[in-house]
Amino acid sequence: MILAIQESVLLEIDVQNDFCPSYITASGEKRPPGALAVAGGDAVIRPLNALAVRFAGEGGRVIATADWHPAGHCSFAASYAGKKPGDAVSLPGAGEQVLWPAHCVQGTEGAAFHDRLDLRPVNFIIRKGFRRNLDSYSAFFENDRKTPTGLDGFLKGLGVKTVVLGGLATDYCVLYSALDAAALGYRTVVLKDAIRGVGLPEGSVEKALADMEAAGIVLLDSGELA
Ligand code: VGL
Ligand code: ZN
DSSP states (O other): OOOOGGGEEEEEEOOBGGGSSOEEOTTSOEEOOOTTOOTTGGGGHHHHHHHHHHHHHTTOEEEEEEEOBOTTOTTBGGGSTTOOTTOEEEETTTEEEEOBOSOSBTTSGGGSBOTTSOOTTOOEEEEEOOBTTBOOOSSSBOTTSOSBOSHHHHHHHHTOOEEEEEEEOIIIIIHHHHHHHHHTTOEEEEEEEEEEOOOOSTTHHHHHHHHHHHTTOEEEOGGGOO
């Protein structure tokens, strides 16, 4: 696929320690899996870094998102008596909320970008899920499906026509961000080699890929972008 890079943005979704199988802290200590580690999660970093340098060098934009939850967030199982990760609760205005282990708590090591993610080509960082009572999987709209994060306005202001996505996790934040991008009218490309999924419930990664294709989203490897 041929891209007009000047009219494109690379969206790097949630490449944060808590979604990775291991990471190095700011003080240089090696840590075991993050709180919501995705199998092979750090494999997304190499293709994203390579593409980010290319986008930045050729007049495109690179945006990184971060899941950024306050302590006691509505998506944490521990915020409810008797709930465990994988359970769900019904939230007023935001429907069914799947519950997770506490993750990406604001200001913690787990919420930091993975140390190998090259932040130099990134020109905009968007944090989401920062309201205690509302989660946000998508980089565009929070989980009430109507509160904007501001990303659409930012992209429209830049004349961006194409959104290229990679990151974590395929079946949650990548999926919702890609579906919203397509629904908002952007040509949307998801990089198969730069995504990894949670896989909960079973089959969710396969379903996410099928849902993206059904929405007209192009799925390809980063090497196929010319
Ligand atoms: C995500 C579950 C909870 C994601 C964020 O980045 O895909 N998944 N919070
Ligand atoms: Zn989250």
